[in-house]
Amino acid sequence: MRFRSYKKTLSKSVIGFSPDSDWKKSSRDALLARIRQTEHWQEPEKSHSFGSIFSTMIAPAMLKPVLASLLVVSLTMSGSIFAVQAAKASLPGDTLYSVKLGIEDVQVGLVFSEKKKAELEVKFAGTRLKEVKEVIENDIQTKKQAQNSIKKAIQNFNDNLGSVQKRLEKIENEPKSGVKALEISKLVNEKTTELESDLLEIKEKIASKDALSVPVVEALDSVESENPIPESEQAVSNDSEQSAIAQDQEKSAQETESQEANAQEFDVSQKEESSVSQESVNKNTGETLAQETKREGKELLDTLELALTALDDANTKSLEVFVGKAVESKNEEVKKDAVEKLQSKIEKVEKHIS
Numbered sequence: 001m002r003f004r005s006y007k008k009t010l011s012k013s014v015i016g017f018s019p020d021s022d023w024k025k026s027s028r029d030a031l032l033a034r035i036r037q038t039e040h041w042q043e044p045e046k047s048h049s050f051g052s053i054f055s056t057m058i059a060p061a062m063l064k065p066v067l068a069s070l071l072v073v074s075l076t077m078s079g080s081i082f083a084v085q086a087a088k089a090s091l092p093g094d095t096l097y098s099v100k101l102g103i104e105d106v107q108v109g110l111v112f113s114e115k116k117k118a119e120l121e122v123k124f125a126g127t128r129l130k131e132v133k134e135v136i137e138n139d140i141q142t143k144k145q146a147q148n149s150i151k152k153a154i155q156n157f158n159d160n161l162g163s164v165q166k167r168l169e170k171i172e173n174e175p176k177s178g179v180k181a182l183e184i185s186k187l188v189n190e191k192t193t194e195l196e197s198d199l200l201e202i203k204e205k206i207a208s209k210d211a212l213s214v215p216v217v218e219a220l221d222s223v224e225s226e227n228p229i230p231e232s233e234q235a236v237s238n239d240s241e242q243s244a245i246a247q248d249q250e251k252s253a254q255e256t257e258s259q260e261a262n263a264q265e266f267d268v269s270q271k272e273e274s275s276v277s278q279e280s281v282n283k284n285t286g287e288t289l290a291q292e293t294k295r296e297g298k299e300l301l302d303t304l305e306l307a308l309t310a311l312d313d314a315n316t317k318s319l320e321v322f323v324g325k326a327v328e329s330k331n332e333e334v335k336k337d338a339v340e341k342l343q344s345k346i347e348k349v350e351k352h353i354s
Contacts, residue, residue: 091131092152093145101156108163114171118184121163122191128157129198136205143293147300150206154307161314164188168314172321182334185322189341192315199311203304206297319345 087096087103104124108117131153135146168188171181319341326338 091134092149092156093141114167114180115184115187118164118167118188121160121167122188122195125157125160125164126191126195126198128153128160129195129202132202133198133205136202144296147296150300151303154303157307158310161192161310164192165314165317168317168321172324178325178328181321181325182329185318185325186337188318189315189322192311192318196308196311196315199304199308203301203308206300206304316345 087099090096090100104120104127108120111117111120132150135141135149135153139146141149168185171177171184174181323338323342326334329335
């Protein structure tokens with residue numbers, strides 16, 4: 001009973017008690033100021049919770065492909081489908097060619113499957129060879145531009161093969177790659193064999209193409225067309241013979257006529273020397289142009305030879321991975337396929353050596 005009386009009295013006191021508003025504001029500000037000075041407020045304790053890990057590690061990794069896809073979409077929407085198609089149809093040396101390569105890089109980045117990545121990289125390597133064929137067959141560019149375009153395409157071709165090579169090395173070192181490694185290595189092996197055939201065809205076309213190997217006669221003709229010899233100089237020999245006959249018949253002429261004849265003979269001699277000198281200059285210039293063209297053609301063929309070496313390295317590596325994984329496999333068909341591919345490679349090497 002006494003407790004209830006105290007409780008009733010206390011409740012009446014609380015109702016009647018009302019703190020001053022200024023006091024409440026000043027107390028609140030003082031409390032917040034002290035809280036802000038604490039270490040927990042200034043440097044929050046690092047959390048290893050799932051939320052923290054997601055925001056710092058998982059989220060950025062998930063957003064990368066999303067941002068890449070947004071890049072392709074924005075390019076398509078802003079430049080229209082026609083702009084994207086124009087970029088895909090561009091050749092080395094064109095303004096949109098770098099955009100074309102960028103789109104290909106984004107495509108590789110968007111896929112998660114290692115097999116799909118390798119498939120795209122080999123496909124883009126084949127695209128580089130198609131570009132070379134277009135440059136050779138279209139004859140739109142000058143010889144110098146065509147050579148530079150082919151070199152650029154082959155350089156990108158080697159880059160594509162380099163990416164494939166690294167991917168093969170990666171799956172080879174994975175202990176549980178299994179079926180995935182077999183599929184990728186088989187794909188690369190078959191595709192690189194096809195690319196080798198295309199590259200050899202390109203090399204043969206370039207080696208036999210007249211536009212990339214100007215003969216000396218053609219070079220001489222081009223120089224002479226720029227520096228033509230006057231018709232009067234081409235008839236020097238005839239004028240010389242007539243002058244000699246005239247001098248024999250006019251031995252008894254006056255001294256003035258003799259001096260005129262001597263002057264004419266001197267003039268003819270000067271023209272002969274000038275004609276010989278011009279022919280010598282044209283010949284030397286033509287030979288220089290021919291040598292320069294031959295040197296550039298050789299450099300281009302050397303570039304293709306390096307590409308063939310890179311292609312053979314990728315093909316050999318894919319076969320090595322395929323055979324290694326086939327040995328570990330329990331599938332007899334896979335082992336049989338590995339033996340056939342290995343035998344085919346040996347026969348090819350023996351044929352090349354002989």
